[in-house]
Amino acid sequence: MKKLLSLLICLTLAVSFASCAAAAPGGTIRVANWDSDTMIYLLPIISAFEAANPGITVEIIDIPSADYNQRLNIMLNGGANFDAFWIKDGDTTKGLVDRGQLADLSAYVARDGINLDDFSGLAERFVMDGKTVALPVSTGFYVLFYNKDIFDAAGEPYPTNDMTWADWEAMCERLTSGSGAAKKYGGLLHTWNACVQNWAVQDGKYTIMDTDYSFFKPYYEMALRMQDAGTIMDYGTLRTGNIHYSGPFLSGDIATMPMGTWFITTMIQRIRDGESDVNWGIAALPRPEGVPQGWTVGSVTPFAINAASNNKDAAWEFAKFIASPEGAKLYAEGFAFPSRSTDATIEAIATADGMPEGALEALKVTNISLDRPMMDHVLEVNQMLGEQHGLIMLKEVSVDEGLAEMSKLSKEIQGIQ
Numbered sequence: 001m002k003k004l005l006s007l008l009i010c011l012t013l014a015v016s017f018a019s020c021a022a023a024a025p026g027g028t029i030r031v032a033n034w035d036s037d038t039m040i041y042l043l044p045i046i047s048a049f050e051a052a053n054p055g056i057t058v059e060i061i062d063i064p065s066a067d068y069n070q071r072l073n074i075m076l077n078g079g080a081n082f083d084a085f086w087i088k089d090g091d092t093t094k095g096l097v098d099r100g101q102l103a104d105l106s107a108y109v110a111r112d113g114i115n116l117d118d119f120s121g122l123a124e125r126f127v128m129d130g131k132t133v134a135l136p137v138s139t140g141f142y143v144l145f146y147n148k149d150i151f152d153a154a155g156e157p158y159p160t161n162d163m164t165w166a167d168w169e170a171m172c173e174r175l176t177s178g179s180g181a182a183k184k185y186g187g188l189l190h191t192w193n194a195c196v197q198n199w200a201v202q203d204g205k206y207t208i209m210d211t212d213y214s215f216f217k218p219y220y221e222m223a224l225r226m227q228d229a230g231t232i233m234d235y236g237t238l239r240t241g242n243i244h245y246s247g248p249f250l251s252g253d254i255a256t257m258p259m260g261t262w263f264i265t266t267m268i269q270r271i272r273d274g275e276s277d278v279n280w281g282i283a284a285l286p287r288p289e290g291v292p293q294g295w296t297v298g299s300v301t302p303f304a305i306n307a308a309s310n311n312k313d314a315a316w317e318f319a320k321f322i323a324s325p326e327g328a329k330l331y332a333e334g335f336a337f338p339s340r341s342t343d344a345t346i347e348a349i350a351t352a353d354g355m356p357e358g359a360l361e362a363l364k365v366t367n368i369s370l371d372r373p374m375m376d377h378v379l380e381v382n383q384m385l386g387e388q389h390g391l392i393m394l395k396e397v398s399v400d401e402g403l404a405e406m407s408k409l410s411k412e413i414q415g416i417q
Contacts, residue, residue: 041334141298
């Protein structure tokens with residue numbers, strides 16, 4: 001009996017110690033991220049988290065944006081010692097799951113009562129094979145940036161929040177003026193294939209994984225018309241010169257530019273630093289004919305825990321914090337759009353110091369169609385679409401020839417007969 005009693009006491013103490021350890025994880029967690037110095041919200045989030053969790057410190061592994069996906073894959077495949085990471089492109093999540101590189105968060109979610117419904121339908125995208133593999137923490141969607149001074153000089157009313165793409169094309173023609181180095185362009189479409197193809201998936205009826213790409217055609221025809229007319233900057237010039245979209249807009253040479261909300265932070269920071277004096281505004285993204293006002297296209301950024309981490313409990317506490325209402329508030333205060341979005345967080349962003357007048361209405365979107373779905377082969381298909389996009393925009397192939405080749409190659413990649 002004495003031996004049995006001793007064994008029971010030992011077991012009770014062991015369970016007690018284990019419970020305490022689970023309730024109060026600690027140590028340093030190493031977290032991968034990209035271009036951290038541009039993310040106004042990051043340091044406040046880390047500071048608030050560490051203050052609320054004094055036993056845990058966060059060390060950021062910063063990687064340049066252009067190298068992030070490749071370097072992250074090397075780190076994961078090589079067994080690098082880090083605990084968690086932001087997934088830069090949400091559509092890469094399934095590949096990470098297939099390689100067994102994401103920890104299953106389901107037990108943590110259930111234990112801590114995380115309601116996935118609080119993420120406006122985004123969290124369900126990261127439930128794969130019945131497992132929660134990541135939490136959505138922020139979103140980015142396209143809006144229309146514009147230069148008020150160019151509009152004022154042309155006597156043109158500012159863009160409204162209910163314009164079609166045909167309206168935008170006509171507006172760009174009216175706003176284009178001058179020549180040579182003094183030319184002001186009505187618009188800019190960046191060299192990404194997304195900056196033509198996204199407008200074709202804005203209605204939510206199609207995705208880039210469809211193999212009949214005829215739905216791209218009106219937008220390629222529009223882009224080429226505008227390029228020929230000189231109302232947008234030439235694709236070849238942008239690509240050959242490796243010109244980032246921010247340069248021409250920040251220098252005041254572009255009247256309007258469809259771009260993601262992530263550019264808001266850049267605009268505010270460059271103006272604060274005295275590197276630009278553009279008098280800017282934002283409006284809702286133009287929409288296809290027949291699509292409701294407020295529909296846009298964008299992406300989601302999830303946060304995941306490395307399956308090989310030795311400190312998953314502490315990493316979970318950080319994941320839970322950045323996906324919490326407090327984390328959402330800190331994201332919003334840093335001009336980023338949290339996945340746990342409410343009217344209050346949108347208003348906090350729209351009315352923050354540095355934001356242009358009228359931003360609130362422009363940011364009240366009613367639907368965000370994902371630019372890239374989370375499916376097998378999406379990366380390969382998107383890369384192929386980017387290559388064919390360049391050929392169309394350089395006029396090395398016709399629109400019809402390019403779309404036909406996209407269809408053929410997409411079927412090959414996806415194994416569709």
